Amino acid sequence: MRTYDVFVSFRGEDTPNNFTGFLFNALRKKGIDAFRDDTDIKKGESIAPELLQAIEGSRIFVVVFSKSYASSTWCLCELAKICKYIDTSERHVLPVFYDVDPSEVGKQSGYYEKAFAEHEETFGEDKEKIEEVPGWREALTRVTNLSGWDIGNKPQYAKVEEIVKKITNILGLKFSSLPNALLVGMKSPVEELTKLLRFESVNDVQLVGISGIGGIGKTTLARALYKRITHQYNFRCFIDDVEQLKLFIGSRETLLHECLGGGSIIIIISRDKQILWTCDVYHVNPLNDNEAVQLFYKNAFRANYIMSDYKELTHDVLFNAQGHPLAIEVLGSSLFGQNQHAKEILDFGGFCFEYGLGILIDKSLITIHEGVIRMHDLLKDLDRCIVREKSPKEPIK
Known part of the structure; x- marks a missing residue:
């Protein structure tokens, strides 16, 4: 079954190219897979199997209530289905009130009262249809009581940003697992x-x-x-x-x-x-000045500030590194904890600091992670070339 991050339920004629359009574009830019229910699969009176599957396969439901939302039995059927997941910890239902008062939705007054009166008149003596109405009312009330957003006349872009941020946090689209x-x-x-x-x-x-x-x-x-x-x-x-x-x-x-x-x-x-x-x-471009400083601080001082004794040294390192992250990380890690011998470390092994960091980038590209020294591919390639040139008959020497 096809799965989605987000299922958006809305009344297309109310928000075709406005709020929901902004929302879908923002979700797409974040790489969030959202299903929108305004496609051509709405051809019958009952909810299509494709929509049921999309609802079942979604983690987050954004319900955009608008003035004519309740006029659509299709939307109400979607909502009743979505409402079944309110008490499920792995699913999340987020209500959005677009140009309609939340109390009007929850109490089924105003536009919503009129919509239900029309439904009941249309259903007439159709017992099966009439029995669905209480479930729709309950779903509206339950979802309205959830934490959400009242758009009103407020800037839509700002609210879309808030909603996308909330969805992003739920999905866990963070880099927390990276150092x-x-x-x-x-x-x-x-x-x-x-x-x-x-x-x-x-x-x-x-x-x-x-x-x-x-x-x-x-x-x-x-x-x-x-x-x-x-x-x-x-x-x-x-x-x-x-x-x-x-x-x-x-x-x-x-x-x-x-x-x-x-x-x-x-x-x-x-x-x-x-x-x-x-x-x-x-x-991929080099780091800008602010990013270079931040990376150096994290590696050299394990903090976001510089030690007063190393301002000049920091300036020289970053000037020569030219935004190259590996050079900044290697040198910063080498300096960590070496209060008295920072400059000597830079001169270690003949890599004189005054000659710049170009030599380090070319010949000393190593990283240290959890006590393990790792060699960058560039240096591995260089080593292999040197070995092949000096010992062509004994490459394993």
Whole structure:
């Protein structure tokens, strides 16, 4: 069964291109998969099986009450179905009152009183239909009593932002599982990269490339994006090593996108733009000044402020690093806890600080995580080249 993050129930003729239009656009930009019920599947008097399945497969329900919402038996049937999930901890119902007073909805007065009078007159002696009315009334009252938003004449953009933020928090679209240092400078790139993704496409496989120089944060960005959108897919994986991908594909001579079904998204990371020529490409840029300072503070001082004795040193490090996150992280981590020998650490092993951080970027790209020293791919490649040149007959030497 197809699943959705959000199901939006609304009366199309009241909010076709206004509030709900803003809401769907905002959800899409955040990578949130929302089902909208204003499609052509509304052809009969009873609620369509497709809608029932969409409701059953959704985690969050946004009910947009408007003046003519209760005039639609279709909307009322949706609401009655949604109301069954109010007491379910894994589901959330969020009411929105658009150009209608909440008390009018809850008490079925005004426009809602008129709508129910018309329904009861239309149903006449249709016992089956008449028996549905109390359930509709109860659903309206119960959902109205939930915490929600009264739009009224207030700016719609601001309210849409509040609603999307609430939905985002419920879905857990955060980067909380990533180390704090890795979050620096990731918010905007993740949002920009998300805009490249075609979540609504179900027929084709989209290829998206992330390019940039070594150590600039391509893998970190890919991981952050993965954490953000992974909840939308029943099957997903993050492959660090291309060799694993080769094992997955085996000896089949086929393109990767031919192995996957429609609606799939493949994110490819590469320093070589030629590899990404068939992809929608996002290029990772260096950190800006504020982000560079923040990342250095986190690694060098484990705080968001600088120690007074290291202002000049911090300036020199960041000036030479030129926004390169790996260089900033490595040097910052090296300085942590070394109160008396910071400059000596920078000069260690012949990497003289005065010569700038370019040498460190080229030859000392390491990271330290939980006591384990890791070598960047750039340095691994360099080591292999040196070994092959000096010992071509004994490459394992």
